[in-house]
Amino acid sequence: MKILVVDDEENIRKLVQYNLVLDGHEVILAEDGKEGLEKARQEMPDLILLDIMMPEMDGLEVCSRLKKDPEMRDIPIFMLSAKGQMKDLEDAFEAGADNYITKPFDVDKLSEIIQFKMKKLQEKTT
Amino acid sequence: MTKKRILIVEDERIIAEDLKMTLENFGYEVIDIISNGEDAIKTAGETRPDLVLMDIVLEGKMCGSEAAEIIHHEFGTPIIFLTAYADENTITMAKASEPYGYLIKPFEERELKATIEMFFYKIDLEKKLAISEYRLRSLFEKANDGFIIIREDDQILEANIASITISEYSQKELVGSPYKKILPEINIHRLRELDKKTTLIETYLLTKSGRRLDIEISYSIYWFEKEKFVMLIFRDISERIQTQNILKSRDKILETVGKIAERLLSSENINTALDESLQWMGKATSADRCYLFKNVYNPYNELCISLRNEWASDSVTSHVKNNLLKELPYQGNIDNALQTLSQHKVFFKVAHDFNESERVIFEGENIQSLIWVPIIVDKVWWGFIGLDECHQERMWAPAEIEALKVFAQTIGAAIQNYNARIEIQKSEDKYKLLVNSINDGIVISQNGEFIFYNTRFAEILGYTLDELKNINYRKIYSKRGLKILMDRYERRQLGEDVSNHYETYFLKKNGEEIDIDVNVAIIDFEGNPASFAVIRDITQEKAAINEILKLSRAIEQSSSSIIITNNESMIEYVNPRFTEITGYEKEEVLGKKMSAFKSGMNPQEKYKELWETIKQGENWYGELRNKKKEGGVYWEKVSISAIRDNEGVITHYVAIRDDITEQKQREQQLRENEEMLRSITDSANDAIVMVDCNALVRFWNPSAEKILGFKEQEILGKNFFDLLVPDEYKKMYDIQSFHGKFLDELLGSVFEFYALNKKGEKIPIEVSFSSFRLQGYWNTIAIIRDISERKKAEQEINLLAHAIKSISEAISVTDLEDRFIFVNKAFIKTYGYSREEVIGKHINLIRSEEMSKDTALLESIRRDTLERGGWQGEIYNQRKDGTVFPVMLSTSLLYNEKGTPIASIGVARDITDRKEWEKELYQSRERLNIILHSIGNGVIVLDALGKVIIYNDKALELLNIPTSFKNHPPIKDFLIHTEHQGEALLSSLSKESFSNLELIVTEPDYRILYVTGSTFQDVDRKSAGKVFILRDVTKEREIDRMKTDFVSSVSHELRTPLTAIMGFSNTILRKESMSEETKHEFIEIIYNESKRLARLIEDVLSISKIESEKITYEMEALNLDEVIQDAITIYRPQAEDKQIDLLYQKDEALPQILADHDAMIQVVVNLLSNALKFTLPKGKIDVRLKHEGNYIIFEVEDTGMGIPKREQEKIFQKFYRIHRPGMQIQGTGLGLSIIKEILEKHNGKIDVISEENKGSLFRVSLPVFKM
Structure with a gap:
């Protein structure tokens, strides 16, 4: 699976990348919202992991733009954020996010969630 | 089936093991092998085996039989003993535990098996039996029906609870007693012989208290051990019987009612019929009395009961003797009877509910219960029938009451019917009455028999009506009468015309002969001629005529003079007394007119009046003065009456004259006296x-x-x-x-x-x-x-005096010389003098010294009082104790009848309190005003009409209202700059109170106001208004928002390094096959992120300390230069590493500043480290320290990447971090905000000048410290 990871924190990117690669995924990285949007268009990933608090363009903006784009709206977007209040979740789903994972997260759990959720989404579409 | 569980208690291990094996072969489970008694008890308690095989002789203190006894009693576990010897002693000991058997050692396998199997079979059977018996017994015990079992010898063997309850005996009293004790009418022997179930038997049961209880019995017979038992099952059917009885009773009543109706409606004499009906009803209901009361009104117009008819059984006295019942008002005597009966409802009462008055009324009547059923005649409540029970309380069942109502209805109908008949008869009776009441006797006779005669006829003859019936009509004639009768008869026979009106003589029953006037006519009566005679007893008239004869003789000899004249006043008769008095001879006056003898001394009017009276046939009484023949004058009392002939025409006058001269003279005297008295009394x-x-x-x-x-x-x-x-x-x-x-x-x-x-x-x-x-x-x-x-006058005076005395104003009356002549109570109280101390004293006594000297005032009081009738004003008076106090005085003048003033009245009221109060009021108003205008909240007060009556400047300021208002503007004028013109507030005006209503001011700045509203009332508690308190919460809200933001930012910032730390450590742990290199790299990341986290926490703590002002700065005079020097020393190696030029320039002789040393280090270090962070290698950092006017200026200028204009404002916000693509710059985003906070606390500031990609200049200003 091709996964785009958008996060401004280098260490987080590194962390997610390492683990997803180990799980056998192809990982593409982006440092901020703007880059994330560009990479998504170029690469057409199977899944996007998106941080919210980012310079240039925040994750919510990226998400809602992607979801408005007819070509990319079907790419599942999992928000990956340190913001854990109810309001933040609501905003994320409002923007069209498919899932919301709060930081800090368990690396194993992340893998599981990705697998489980992707399976569910596939079942839905077929 | 589960295996039976056996516990072996045997101290010989070999035997025990052998036994165990054997038992297990048989298919039993051996729980355990125990070797002593104590353990056996314990294990038996824990495991609850089905059977214990117990060796009687055991090791240890406790022997087997002892342990067995405890096990058996504690847990109910059955025991089989194993014993080597079967001596009696052992067996006896073992018996205590009620063992199921013994196995004597050594035992054969077969024997063992048989014993144990037998044992379990027995146990099983016993259990089944116990269950079935339990079931039967509970049926027996709990049944609602009574069960008794009777033995052959007729004694009761068993009785269940129901039978005990029903019979009232105890179990002990019943069991063993002969059944006849409770069932005297049952013959068990006959039942036994029948030996089969027949139908149910109805009989009665005799209870312990002697009651006969109707029961229904079914029975069964069984044999047991050759004895024949009878089981009787009985049920209390008294209620059913009772219902049957009630229905029977009702039917009986209704049947009787039928009979009564026939009797009543066909009867001529309703009273007899009623009497009979009551008797029948009394007997039918087996009541003791049956009676009928009619409603009557007594003279006080109270509704009363009145006994009309009654039947009473022989065993009781009848009501008739009870005088109280003759006319007894319902009200106050018989509770609720009027209420109940008048609503056409049945009234029922039992003796123990009687109240005092009822008990008095029914005293001696032994009434236990009475029921009264209203009788309705023509839809009106007429009275009631009643039934008494004198021997027991009787509860009337509804069915019986319904029947009684039918009875009452029948009676009502009969009375109505009777009344109708009476109506008819009355008109007939009227004629009879007429005939009977006329004063003449009327008799109709035919063929010598009386066909009809009236009461008067009988009365005249002295017979009763009935006596006359059988009397030969000849018998009523006297001898003389018979002669006349015969004579008339003969004459009629001879064809002579006989007068219809004649006189004859009857003979009364008592033999007395009476004169009779007869007027006879021949009438046709039922086709035959009959004589109709009207007779009149004229005995007395006859006697009267005789009397006249006697009278005339009396007149002759009378002491009064009597004159009879004809109707023309011609004298026809005078008696001897006349001649005696007047001196005239008879011959001289006869034939002369009365006028010839007038004395001329009586007034003419008197004669006129006399004539007018007597002409009309009325008697004249009067006094006349007449003259004697010789000329003497005398007084006569005269009465003149007219004499009429048969036709009533006046033919003569009789004058009766008495000489009253002497009397007259006395009277004259008296009259004169009386006149005198009367004139006195009249004029009084x-x-x-x-x-x-x-x-x-x-x-x-x-x-x-x-x-x-x-x-x-x-x-x-x-x-x-x-x-x-x-x-x-x-x-x-x-x-x-x-x-x-x-x-x-x-x-x-x-x-x-x-x-x-x-x-x-x-x-x-x-x-x-x-x-x-x-x-x-x-x-x-x-x-x-x-x-x-x-x-009235007295009362008025009293009233006034009382009023003056009691009013609270001090009242004084002074004479015109200003001396007290009266003071009231209040005066005494007010001034403290006693009345004696005041009266007669000059008014100066109560004037204050000051007032006494104020001649102008005194003069004006005096002048106004005298010339204008009064003065009013406030003055100062003095009490006896010397205290001076303010008084409201009003004076007035008192005049006498002639209108001259005689005194002046002063009414004074102590107004000390009022003065005080006025002062207080003024003060509190001032106070409130000051508060109102100085408080930080806006205040607006509305009156009841919604007009603003009070507001303060703060309110104007908060609502952005530029000018004050002149009048009382409506509240909406205050809300023109608020969101939706104050809709939020206006819609809440009707609420009693509210708090924290949000009102948003839109111009000129966005401002949030909290409004608290409450309702107030005036002193008179009438007009309610509203008070609004406006509080500006814009800042508070902003702070709130900032706090929330801060918390969420902090948590976000904390989570970011935490994610890395957790994630990498987790990854290391997860991936077993990881190169040492990668692992090292990850650990380094973890270390760095941990440092970041620590720094972050440090910064967060310090900023929150600064913000919450928990940090205490130790302000001291210090040289900032020293701080900078130290910092530069620390950072120089770093700068050199990055090949950055770090330069420091400073002015000479720099003044000190007042600051906290540590805080200053923080400022300098933060700015320096930032500059290093953002400056690219080979760049330059200039640090400068200058003195400009009152400020020390500290600058750090770098050649870094600079800050874009739009970000320059944000960099001092918390957690804001400059971000550059491709660059990872460590930091918490708090450094600058901490600096800003610190500087603010030191009255300093920080500014930034920067251009993107060229560099930044941070400029700190701090005030110079002045000693």
């Missing part, structure tokens, strides 16, 4: 009233009429007490025993009483009584004076 202003011994008014003068309203003719002869004396005095005086003399203590003195006038009003009178005897009887004269005017 007081009422003079005389009453005689019977309290009748005998004298009444004009003043009495004036005072009491009655005219003389109205009151004379009337009862004095009835008309004139108010009720309260009647009680004082026993009217019955009044003999014309008042009580001695009332005589002579003058009393004030009340009398009633004609209108019935009470008027106050002053009265004096005097009694005197007149012709042997006491008479009383009352002289009465109307004192109502006086009373």
Whole structure:
């Protein structure tokens, strides 16, 4: 699976990348919202992991733009954020996010969630 | 099936093991092998085996039988003993545990198996039996029906709870007793012989208390061990029987009602029929009395019961003897009877519910219960029928009551029917009555028999009506009468015309002969001629004629002179007395007119009146003065009556004259006296009233009429007490025993009483009584004076005096020389002097010193009082104790009847309190005003109409209202700059109170106001208004928002390094095959992120400390230069590493600043480290310290990447971090905000000048420290 990871924190990117690669995924990285949007268009990933608090363009903006784009709206977007209040979740789903994972997260759990959720989404579409 | 569990208790291990194996072979489970008694008990308790095999002889203290006993009793576990010897002693000991058996050692396998199997079979069977018996027994015990089992010897073997309850005996009393004790009518032997179930038997059960209880019995017979038992099952059916009885009773009543209806409706004599009906009903209901009461009204118009008909059984006395029942008002005597019966409902009562009055009424009648059913005649409640029970309380079942109602209805119908018949008969009776009531006897006879005669006829003859029926008509004639009868008969036979009107003689029953006037006519009666005679007893008339004869003789000899004239006044007769008195001879007067003898001394009018009276046939009475023949004058009392002939025409006059000359002379004298008295009494202003011994008014003068309203003719002869004396005095005086003399203590003195006038009003009178005897009887004269005017005046004076005394104002009356002549209570209280100390003293006594000197004031009071009639104003007076106090004084003048002033009145009120109060009020208003305008909240007060009556400047400021208002503007004028024109507030105006209503001011700045509203009331608690308090919460809200933001930012910032730390450590742990290199790299990341986290926490803590002002700066005078030098020393190696030029320039002789040393280090270090962070290698950092005016300026300028314009404002916000693509710059985003906070606390500031990609200049200003 091709996964785009958008996060401004280098260490987080590194962390997610390492683990997803180990799980056998192809990982593409982006440092901020703007880059994330560009990479998504170029690469057409199977899944996007998106941080919210980012310079240039925040994750919510990226998400809602992607979801408005007819070509990319079907790419599942999992928000990956340190913001854990109810309001933040609501905003994320409002923007069209498919899932919301709060930081800090368990690396194993992340893998599981990705697998489980992707399976569910596939079942839905077929 | 589960395996049976066996516990072996055996101290010989080999035997035990062997036993175990054997048992297990048989298919049992051996739980355990125990070798001593104590353990056996314990294990048995824990495991609860089905069976214990117990060796009697055991090791340890406790032997087997002992342990077995405990196990058996504690846990109910069955025991089989294993024993080597079967001596008696052992067995006896073992028996205590009720063992199921013994196995004697050594035992054979077969024996063992048989014993144990037998044992379990027995156990099983016993259990089944126990269950079945339990089931039967519970059926037996808990059944609602009574069960008894009777033995062959007729004794009760068992009785269940129900049978005990029903029979009232205890179990002990029943069991063993012969069944006849409770079932006397049952013959068990016959039942036994029948030996089969027959139908149910109805009988009764005799309870312990002797009650007969109706029961229904079914039975069964069984054999047990050759004995035959009878089981009887019985059920209480008394209720059913009772219902049957009630229905029977109802049917009986209804049947009787049928009979009664027939009897009543066909009967001529309703009373007899009613009597009979009551008797039948009484018997049918087996009541003791059956009676009928009619409603009547007594003279007080109270509705009463009145006994009409009654039947009473022989065993009781009848109501008739009870006088109370004759006319007994319902109300107050028989509770609820009126209420119930008048609503056409049945009234029922039992003796123990009788109240006092009822008990009195029914005393001696032994009534236990009574039921009264209303009788309705023509839809109106007429009375009631009643039934008494005298021997027991009887509860009437609804069915019976319904039947009784039918009975009452029948009676009602009969009465109605009877009344209708009576109506008809009445018209017939009317004629009969007429005939009977006329004064003449009427008799119709035919063929010598009386066909009809009236009561009068019988009366005349002295017979009763019935006696006359069987009397031969000849018998009523006397001898003389019979002769006349015969004579008339003969004459009629001879064809002579016989007069229809004649006189004859009858013979009364008592043999007396009477004169009879007969008027006879022949009438046709039922086709035959009959004689109809009207007869009149004229015996007395006849006697009267005889009397006249006697009279005329009396006239001759009369002592009065008697003159008879014809109707033209011609004298026809004079008696001897006339000649004697007048001196005229008979011959001289006969044939002469009366006028010839006029004396000429009587007034002409008198004669006129005399003639007019007697011409009309009326008697004239009067007194005349006549002359004697010789000329002497004499007084005569004369009465003249007319004599009429048969046709009623006046033919003669009779004059009866008595010489009253002497009497007349006495009278004259008396009259003169009386005239004199009367003229005195008439002219008296007081009422003079005389009453005689019977309290009748005998004298009444004009003043009495004036005072009491009655005219003389109205009151004379009337009862004095009835008309004139108010009720309260009647009680004082026993009217019955009044003999014309008042009580001695009332005589002579003058009393004030009340009398009633004609209108019935009470008027106050002053009265004096005097009694005197007149012709042997006491008479009383009352002289009465109307004192109502006086009373009124007195009352008014009293009232005024009372008013003056009791009013709270101090009142004084002073004479014209200003000396006190009167003071009231309040005066004494106010000034502290006693009345004696004041009266006669000069008014200066109470004037304050100051006032006494104020001649102008005194003069003005004096002048206004005298010339204008009064003065009013506030002055200062002095009390006895010397205190001076303010007084509101008003004066006025008092005049005498002639209009000259005689005194002045002063009314003074102590107004100390009012003064104080006014002062306080003023102060509190001022206070409130100050508060209102100085408080930080806006205040707006509305009146009830929604107009703003009070507001403060703060309110204007908060609502952005530029100018003050002149009048009272409506509240909406205050809200023009608020969101939706203050809609939020306006819609809440009707609420009693509210708090924290959000009102948003839109111009000129966005501002949030919290409004608290409450309702207030005026002192009079009438008009309600509203108070609004406006609080500006814009800042508070901003701070709130910032706090929330801060918390969420902090948590976000904390999570970011935490994610890395957790993630990498987790990854290391997860991936077993990881190169040391990668691992090292990850650990380094973890380390760095941990440092970041620590730094972050440090910064967060320090900023929150600064913000919450928890940090205490130790302010001291310091040289910033020193701080900078130290910092540069620390950072220089770093700068060199990055090949950055770090330069420091400073002014000479820099002044000190007042600051916290550590805080300053933080500022400098933060700025330096930032510069290093953002400056690319080979760049330059300039640090400068300058003195400009009152400030020390500290600058750090770098050649870094600079800050874009739009970000320059944000960099001082918390957690804001400059971000550059491709660059990872460590930091918490708090450094600059901490600096900013610190500087603010030091009255300094920080500015930034920067250009993107060129560099930044941070400039810190701090005030110079001045000593």
